[in-house]
Amino acid sequence: MRVSVCRKAHFNAAHRLHNKAWTAEKNEQVFGKCNNPNYHGHNYKLEVWVSGEIDEETGYLIDLKILRDIIEKEVEDRFDHKNLNLDTEEFANLNPTAENIAVVIWGLIREKLNDNLELNIKLFETDRNFVQYPAIQ
Amino acid sequence: MRVSVCRKAHFNAAHRLHNKAWTAEKNEQVFGKCNNPNYHGHNYKLEVWVSGEIDEETGYLIDLKILRDIIEKEVEDRFDHKNLNLDTEEFANLNPTAENIAVVIWGLIREKLNDNLELNIKLFETDRNFVQYPAIQ
Amino acid sequence: MRVSVCRKAHFNAAHRLHNKAWTAEKNEQVFGKCNNPNYHGHNYKLEVWVSGEIDEETGYLIDLKILRDIIEKEVEDRFDHKNLNLDTEEFANLNPTAENIAVVIWGLIREKLNDNLELNIKLFETDRNFVQYPAIQ
Amino acid sequence: MRVSVCRKAHFNAAHRLHNKAWTAEKNEQVFGKCNNPNYHGHNYKLEVWVSGEIDEETGYLIDLKILRDIIEKEVEDRFDHKNLNLDTEEFANLNPTAENIAVVIWGLIREKLNDNLELNIKLFETDRNFVQYPAIQ
Amino acid sequence: MRVSVCRKAHFNAAHRLHNKAWTAEKNEQVFGKCNNPNYHGHNYKLEVWVSGEIDEETGYLIDLKILRDIIEKEVEDRFDHKNLNLDTEEFANLNPTAENIAVVIWGLIREKLNDNLELNIKLFETDRNFVQYPAIQ
Amino acid sequence: MRVSVCRKAHFNAAHRLHNKAWTAEKNEQVFGKCNNPNYHGHNYKLEVWVSGEIDEETGYLIDLKILRDIIEKEVEDRFDHKNLNLDTEEFANLNPTAENIAVVIWGLIREKLNDNLELNIKLFETDRNFVQYPAIQ
Numbered sequence: 001m002r003v004s005v006c007r008k009a010h011f012n013a014a015h016r017l018h019n020k021a022w023t024a025e026k027n028e029q030v031f032g033k034c035n036n037p038n039y040h041g042h043n044y045k046l047e048v049w050v051s052g053e054i055d056e057e058t059g060y061l062i063d064l065k066i067l068r069d070i071i072e073k074e075v076e077d078r079f080d081h082k083n084l085n086l087d088t089e090e091f092a093n094l095n096p097t098a099e100n101i102a103v104v105i106w107g108l109i110r111e112k113l114n115d116n117l118e119l120n121i122k123l124f125e126t127d128r129n130f131v132q133y134p135a136i137q
Numbered sequence: 138m139r140v141s142v143c144r145k146a147h148f149n150a151a152h153r154l155h156n157k158a159w160t161a162e163k164n165e166q167v168f169g170k171c172n173n174p175n176y177h178g179h180n181y182k183l184e185v186w187v188s189g190e191i192d193e194e195t196g197y198l199i200d201l202k203i204l205r206d207i208i209e210k211e212v213e214d215r216f217d218h219k220n221l222n223l224d225t226e227e228f229a230n231l232n233p234t235a236e237n238i239a240v241v242i243w244g245l246i247r248e249k250l251n252d253n254l255e256l257n258i259k260l261f262e263t264d265r266n267f268v269q270y271p272a273i274q
Numbered sequence: 275m276r277v278s279v280c281r282k283a284h285f286n287a288a289h290r291l292h293n294k295a296w297t298a299e300k301n302e303q304v305f306g307k308c309n310n311p312n313y314h315g316h317n318y319k320l321e322v323w324v325s326g327e328i329d330e331e332t333g334y335l336i337d338l339k340i341l342r343d344i345i346e347k348e349v350e351d352r353f354d355h356k357n358l359n360l361d362t363e364e365f366a367n368l369n370p371t372a373e374n375i376a377v378v379i380w381g382l383i384r385e386k387l388n389d390n391l392e393l394n395i396k397l398f399e400t401d402r403n404f405v406q407y408p409a410i411q
Numbered sequence: 412m413r414v415s416v417c418r419k420a421h422f423n424a425a426h427r428l429h430n431k432a433w434t435a436e437k438n439e440q441v442f443g444k445c446n447n448p449n450y451h452g453h454n455y456k457l458e459v460w461v462s463g464e465i466d467e468e469t470g471y472l473i474d475l476k477i478l479r480d481i482i483e484k485e486v487e488d489r490f491d492h493k494n495l496n497l498d499t500e501e502f503a504n505l506n507p508t509a510e511n512i513a514v515v516i517w518g519l520i521r522e523k524l525n526d527n528l529e530l531n532i533k534l535f536e537t538d539r540n541f542v543q544y545p546a547i548q
Numbered sequence: 549m550r551v552s553v554c555r556k557a558h559f560n561a562a563h564r565l566h567n568k569a570w571t572a573e574k575n576e577q578v579f580g581k582c583n584n585p586n587y588h589g590h591n592y593k594l595e596v597w598v599s600g601e602i603d604e605e606t607g608y609l610i611d612l613k614i615l616r617d618i619i620e621k622e623v624e625d626r627f628d629h630k631n632l633n634l635d636t637e638e639f640a641n642l643n644p645t646a647e648n649i650a651v652v653i654w655g656l657i658r659e660k661l662n663d664n665l666e667l668n669i670k671l672f673e674t675d676r677n678f679v680q681y682p683a684i685q
Numbered sequence: 686m687r688v689s690v691c692r693k694a695h696f697n698a699a700h701r702l703h704n705k706a707w708t709a710e711k712n713e714q715v716f717g718k719c720n721n722p723n724y725h726g727h728n729y730k731l732e733v734w735v736s737g738e739i740d741e742e743t744g745y746l747i748d749l750k751i752l753r754d755i756i757e758k759e760v761e762d763r764f765d766h767k768n769l770n771l772d773t774e775e776f777a778n779l780n781p782t783a784e785n786i787a788v789v790i791w792g793l794i795r796e797k798l799n800d801n802l803e804l805n806i807k808l809f810e811t812d813r814n815f816v817q818y819p820a821i822q
Binding site: 335 | 428430432441443505506507508509510511513514538539540541542543544545546547548
Binding site: 012014015033034036038039041042043081082087127 | 421423424425426444445447449450451452453454491492493494497498537538
């Protein structure tokens with residue numbers, strides 16, 4: 001009776017793709033307009049997938065109010081209406097690509113989740129580009 | 138040449154989350170407003186995923202008209218415009234959480250499907266909360 | 275500089291279409307499975323459109339936090355996770371069709387809105403059926 | 412035979428709501444987290460609606476390739492992957508609320524459009540908040 | 549109490565943009581790849597909006613089952629899984645642009661609708677290009 | 686640090702389901718209106734999922750501009766605004782069902798992708814019918 005449940009969330013943030021170890025020219029060449037020094041931004045959409053056994057008494061895998069509170073505290077309060085490069089310690093020295101943001105969010109939620117639950121993250125940077133962590137099996 | 142095909146369906150139903158073995162207070166505390174004794178309701182959306190080998194003659198995995206008829210008979214006729222707690226035998230003694238509904242639908246369709254086909258169910262209770270059965274690998 | 279702004283909301287409710295002045299047969303004939311005496315339900319989605327002049331100082335038509343609070347108090351607290359026929363005074367004697375729900379919501383929000391603002395309501399009963407009040411010009 | 416046609420577009424930008432004539436305290440009080448001095452961002456979605464008579468020879472109201480080029484040059488090249496407050500002259504001294512952005516875009520496209528065509532703009536700042544200019548009649 | 553209600557429908561069809569009075573070169577120049585002599589195709593989505601007074605007895609503007617049957621007979625049976633240029637008399641001599649298809653559908657439904665109801669058609673050729681008839685006021 | 690990234694694309698094409706080895710009667714019986722000799726069409730939507738290790742220097746799995754160019758050259762230029770049965774060599778002798786189209790697209794992109802990357806294809810023929818290749822594990 002292993003089931004997965006999903007809770008959606010979103011946050012609106014500014015960011016800039018930039019590798020501090022590179023020259024301005026190389027950054028411009030690799031990241032193009034995503035390297036704009038004045039930043040640009042996105043409405044990030046998040047799907048948090050949790051997997052495990054259904055509890056027979058409640059019929060729930062997890063009370064989604066608990067999951068909602070974890071996401072609100074660990075993700076939304078931290079990243080919503082923020083500049084990822086300037087306002088967060090997670091991306092002070094890590095390039096905020098969609099791939100890296102997904103891995104960071106996975107780590108933040110993983111710490112707060114019971115060990116018997118598995119976690120998968122889907123992050124939509126736009127409606128056309130999105131990532132999943134861990135990777136599709 | 139193993140491929141998965143998906144057919145969508147939907148049904149609109151009333152339900153109430155309730156554990157008959159518990160006191161009214163405990164039900165209220167665990168299920169909150171989902172425990173409203175007069176029921177509330179949802180537009181449930183369903184994705185039925187079937188996996189197997191493509192038939193070389195037709196180029197189909199399965200004729201989707203056959204799958205559509207199974208879903209119509211086993212799911213829509215049974216649950217659409219119904220009160221899940223009062224009008225169905227499946228949830229007369231089973232709490233109609235999204236998790237349990239997904240498992241029940243999986244069982245109903247599984248019985249009518251050829252043994253060489255695998256089945257996965259995705260059930261959307263709202264646009265924000267949804268479940269998948271069996272769980273993500 | 276007249277502009278319209280829209281805020282979305284949603285509520286999940288049970289209902290039954292029924293005219294108390296009619297026989298059971300006539301109700302069944304006109305409303306079909308929507309007349310189920312045990313109710314069914316929907317995820318109602320709401321678009322609240324407000325029109326007027328942009329305020330030069332703020333660049334806002336209306337602070338959407340104010341509109342959000344009106345919608346939350348007048349619509350969501352009143353109808354979310356409720357049985358429209360049994361739990362609300364608005365539909366105790368009014369058939370809760372999508373048309374009537376849209377008109378009722380318009381009246382509830384209109385009362386709380388400044389006179390210089392115009393109001394339009396769009397209500398989605400499902401993804402396929404929806405209404406707009408007042409009517410398209 | 413007056414018809415309206417719509418072309419969609421999008422741009423991803425950073426912005427900050429701020430009235431330079433106000434104190435920091437008043438800005439913070441009115442605009443809340445949208446006033447973050449380090450900016451945040453959005454995936455803006457745009458619907459450009461043009462109305463007029465169908466051309467009998469082509470069956471077109473307007474060749475959408477022409478409309479696409481106008482939108483690309485006047486809106487996307489100007490605002491995509493930009494910081495609206497810092498990188499654009501339009502919002503150097505105008506608060507980039509969704510209302511003001513819609514009015515500005517209307518003006519930019521209006522100048523390039525034939526006089527016999529009418530123009531309506533719908534701008535989605537998020538999936539929940541959006542504006543229309545001119546206002547609904 | 550004038551309200552508008554909408555019913556959605558869809559049909560999948562092949563078509564080719566072509567003006568028989570023009571040379572092949574001019575057709576190619578004006579319509580580009582939409583002029584492919586072997587046709588291409590679309591999933592057309594349709595919104596049929598009807599406006600009028602709510603019936604006090606039913607709470608309906610119109611029984612949507614009636615509207616559904618009109619759309620099925622007049623639009624879906626006629627155009628679904630068809631080649632618009634070859635299989636329909638409506639477009640035997642009329643270029644099947646989205647604009648013209650919308651006007652034709654308006655005429656087909658208008659004939660079957662009570663005189664006291666107003667009709668508006670929204671036709672989506674793709675998710676990015678769509679038309680409305682009559683035009684936005 | 687294995688992650689999956691997705692890029693979306695779309696193409697609009699005409700097709701006809703048909704097995705040349707069968708009689709007209711059998712084709713009509715199996716494929717129904719999808720067998721229309723004059724073709725019908727779809728807006729095909731494509732999700733291209735690529736999986737592998739995040740590059741530490743860029744924070745990317747793959748530069749999405751590279752993936753976009755592969756999709757444009759291998760899929761869009763080949764199939765967009767085409768008649769799959771008449772205009773493409775891939776489906777000259779292969780029935781263009783959604784299942785077969787997904788397998789063909791997988792093969793076309795697989796050839797252009799680095800060996801260390803895994804590939805999954807999701808193809809939407811309509812909003813209700815879609816396929817995934819390889820199959821769900």
